Structures are given as C-alpha cells and as structure tokens.
Amino acid sequence: MHVPLLDLKEQYAALRGDIDARVRAVIDSQHFILGPAVADFEAAMGAFIGTPHAVGMSSGTDAQLAILMALGFGPGDAVLTTPYTFFATAGCLSRVGARPVFVDIDPATFNLSPAALRDYLGRVAVRDGQSGQLRTPTGERLRAIIPVHLFGLVCDMDEILALARELDLLVLEDASQAIGAQYASGADGTPPRQAGTFGEAAWFSFFPSKNLGAFGDAGLSVCRDDALDAKLRATRMHGMTEQYFHTFVGGNFRLDALQAAVLHAKLPHLAGWSARRRENAAAYRRAFTDAGLVKRSLITLPAEPWAEQPGVREHHIFHQYVIRVPAAARDPLKAHLSARGVGSAIYYPLPLHLQECFANLGYKAGDFPHAEAAARESLALPIYPELTAAQIAHVAAAIAEFFQNQPG
Numbered sequence: 001m002h003v004p005l006l007d008l009k010e011q012y013a014a015l016r017g018d019i020d021a022r023v024r025a026v027i028d029s030q031h032f033i034l035g036p037a038v039a040d041f042e043a044a045m046g047a048f049i050g051t052p053h054a055v056g057m058s059s060g061t062d063a064q065l066a067i068l069m070a071l072g073f074g075p076g077d078a079v080l081t082t083p084y085t086f087f088a089t090a091g092c093l094s095r096v097g098a099r100p101v102f103v104d105i106d107p108a109t110f111n112l113s114p115a116a117l118r119d120y121l122g123r124v125a126v127r128d129g130q131s132g133q134l135r136t137p138t139g140e141r142l143r144a145i146i147p148v149h150l151f152g153l154v155c156d157m158d159e160i161l162a163l164a165r166e167l168d169l170l171v172l173e174d175a176s177q178a179i180g181a182q183y184a185s186g187a188d189g190t191p192p193r194q195a196g197t198f199g200e201a202a203w204f205s206f207f208p209s210k211n212l213g214a215f216g217d218a219g220l221s222v223c224r225d226d227a228l229d230a231k232l233r234a235t236r237m238h239g240m241t242e243q244y245f246h247t248f249v250g251g252n253f254r255l256d257a258l259q260a261a262v263l264h265a266k267l268p269h270l271a272g273w274s275a276r277r278r279e280n281a282a283a284y285r286r287a288f289t290d291a292g293l294v295k296r297s298l299i300t301l302p303a304e305p306w307a308e309q310p311g312v313r314e315h316h317i318f319h320q321y322v323i324r325v326p327a328a329a330r331d332p333l334k335a336h337l338s339a340r341g342v343g344s345a346i347y348y349p350l351p352l353h354l355q356e357c358f359a360n361l362g363y364k365a366g367d368f369p370h371a372e373a374a375a376r377e378s379l380a381l382p383i384y385p386e387l388t389a390a391q392i393a394h395v396a397a398a399i400a401e402f403f404q405n406q407p408g
C-alpha cells in the first residue's frame with residue numbers, strides 16, 4: 001500500500017469545480033494585481049481568524065518581512081524566538097538587520113518554552129541603567145518575542161503574553177503552520193481565540209502543503225491596529241501611499257489574485273479538514289497505544305495540552321503529526337517506512353542556532369538541548385485529511401513491525 005506524506009491531488013479533485021470557477025472569474029476579469037479577488041479573500045480570512053485586519057501577502061516569509069519592516073525592526077534590535085522552526089522565522093530577522101535570540105523549546109510541545117524565556121530574560125538579558133531597557137549581552141535592544149505555533153499547536157500564550165506585558169515586549173506570532181488552531185485563556189476565562197489574534201501582529205503561510213494551501217506561494221499578515229494595517233498595505237506596494245509617491249521603502253509583497261481565488265474556494269472546507277486531521281491523529285493515538293509502543297516509550301505522541309480547555313475545538317490542527325522515537329531508531333524507522341510505501345519527513349534536522357549562516361551569532365551544540373534532541377528524534381507521519389482508515393492502519397502496523405524487530 002502507498003501512503004504518501006501528503007496527497008494534494010485528492011483535495012483538488014473534490015473541489016475542482018469551485019476552484020476552477022473562481023480562477024476563471026479572475027482570468028475573465030483580467031484583474032490580476034490586488035482588486036476584488038484579493039479584497040474578498042482578505043475579508044473572509046479576517047472573519048475566519050477573528051482579526052480586524054488581514055492583508056494578503058506573496059508568502060508567509062514576505063508576510064513576516066513586511067511586518068518587521070512596517071514596525072521598523074532593524075540593526076540594534078533583538079528578538080526572542082525558537083531555534084526549532086522553519087528557517088524563515090529567524091531568516092527574516094536577519095534580513096532586516098535584527099538579531100535573532102534563541103531560547104529553548106518545551107520538549108513536550110516542541111514550542112517555545114515560557115520557562116526558558118523567563119530564564120533568559122531574568123539571567124542573561126541586561127537591564128539598561130538609564131532607560132530600563134532590556135538588552136542582550138551584545139548590546140541590542142530586546143523588542144519582541146516571536147512564538148511559533150509549530151505543527152499547528154498554539155504556544156502557551158497566557159505565559160508568553162504575561163511575560164511580554166511585564167517586560168514591555170511586543171508579541172509577533174508566527175502562525176504559518178496554525179491557521180484555525182485555537183487556545184483559550186485559562187487565566188480570565190475568555191472564549192477560545194485563534195492563532196494570530198494574541199500578539200500585535202501575526203503571519204500565516206499558504207504554501208501548498210499547509211492546511212490551507214495555495215497553488216504556489218501565498219501568505220497573510222494580520223493585526224489589530226488600524227495604523228499598522230495601513231502601513232502593511234503600503235509596505236507590500238513598495239511603501240507607496242499615493243500612486244508613485246513612496247513614503248518609505250517597502251517591497252513587492254502582494255498576494256496574487258489567482259492565489260486568492262484558489263484559497264477563497266478552499267476556505268469553507270478548512271474546518272472540516274482540520275477535524276479530519278484530528279480524527280486521524282486520534283486513530284494513530286489508539287493504534288500506537290494498543291500496540292504498546294507508547295507504554296514502552298518507543299513512541300512519544302504529540303502533546304495536546306489545550307484539548308481539555310472549555311469550548312476549544314481546534315486545539316491542534318495537526319499541520320504535521322510529529323512523533324518522537326529514540327534517536328538511534330529514527331532514521332532506520334524512516335527507511336523502513338519508505339520500504340513499506342509510507343512517506344515521512346524530518347522537521348527539522350538541524351536547529352537554527354547550529355545553521356552555518358548563523359555561525360556569527362556565536363551559538364554552539366548543547367546550547368538548546370531540547371531543540372537538539374527534537375531534531376534527532378522527531379518524525380512526521382502522513383496526516384492529511386483524505387487518508388483512509390486502512391492507510392492509517394498500514395502506517396501504524398509498519399511502525400509496530402519495525403519496533404518488534406528491534407533488538408532489546
């Protein structure tokens with residue numbers, strides 16, 4: 001049996017009529033740059049996420065870059081974030097001249113650890129005597145925290161927001177992998193909110209493999225503030241505030257109208273797809289538990305810490321379903337799955353603090369043991385909505401077979 005890591009053809013087959021009609025309407029209009037297709041999609045996304053402003057961008061990367069540019073991040077600024085994420089999170093910081101400052105993850109969730117953040121801010125950061133400003137030991141001003149809602153699970157936002165408020169830091173969410181994921185504040189009992197609504201601004205990626213995927217690159221910036229919204233809209237148009245009058249330097253970060261049409265056709269199905277992904281995760285959980293793999297600590301299941309919060313339905317949207325296995329078993333297991341026709345992937349094999357391009361930041365192996373262990377132990381399994389029960393059973397059986405044949 002063949003179980004690819006992802007199969008987008010089935011999704012397209014089911015929605016071909018809707019998608020083609022919306023794409024055709026854009027082609028008929030010949031309005032390819034911004035215009036009604038983008039505006040309508042932005043309005044629909046804003047309503048779905050629960051944010052006043054949604055600005056279509058050319059990719060998740062550009063959505064982040066535009067936010068950093070619009071907020072004036074640059075040399076002399078430092079931003080706290082996770083070393084266990086896709087490259088863009090830290091790459092964009094470097095591109096504007098800011099310094100990424102990494103802190104370790106919570107090994108249970110793979111997300112930025114509030115305890116590690118607190119530790120850095122209390123022990124490593126330096127408080128400027130005159131201004132009271134927090135600085136890195138190398139002198140940059142600590143301005144923001146970027147929590148990344150990795151694999152579709154929202155970070156511990158109560159803790160992160162409390163810390164940010166206490167220390168006057170901005171919170172910018174990398175929600176690239178978490179469209180529709182929910183979290184409720186246990187602290188004040190407010191109803192669940194979606195990824196992207198907690199910080200000053202957030203960005204999403206619509207890379208084709210995402211839960212809501214375009215037919216190419218696409219992204220979204222969101223924010224609450226009217227002035228930031230206006231600045232983002234100008235930033236994606238080379239800083240243009242009036243035709244051919246440029247108030248500042250931006251870029252071409254516009255969402256393509258054809259991509260907006262595709263995404264708009266898919267949006268009504270997103271919640272159903274996320275529900276299917278959660279059902280698939282539950283099926284894996286049952287299969288691995290029944291096979292005794294969890295009890296014997298051969299597999300660590302993805303944590304779902306917000307599952308019990310009242311009213312939270314989409315606590316984890318399982319953009320990726322990432323298990324942990326003993327480090328020595330991970331690559332052989334991947335090869336075994338491949339021999340059984342099962343696709344899998346490693347997100348991510350090398351944490352960002354150890355990437356060659358960040359050697360200048362001065363980190364070394366051992367600085368973030370939880371991120372480094374995750375890089376050695378994690379394996380993403382197929383979780384896409386169209387998976388059948390038989391395919392899930394095949395993946396689970398192949399994994400059980402692998403561990404049966406392991407010595408010890």
Ligand SMILES: Cc1ncc(COP(=O)(O)O)c(C=O)c1O
Nearest residue numbers: 059060061086088176205206207
């Ligand atoms: C966590 C994270 N941040 C940023 C990005 C960048 O998004 P894009 O690939 O749309 O530029 C991605 C997408 O792969 C991501 O997963």
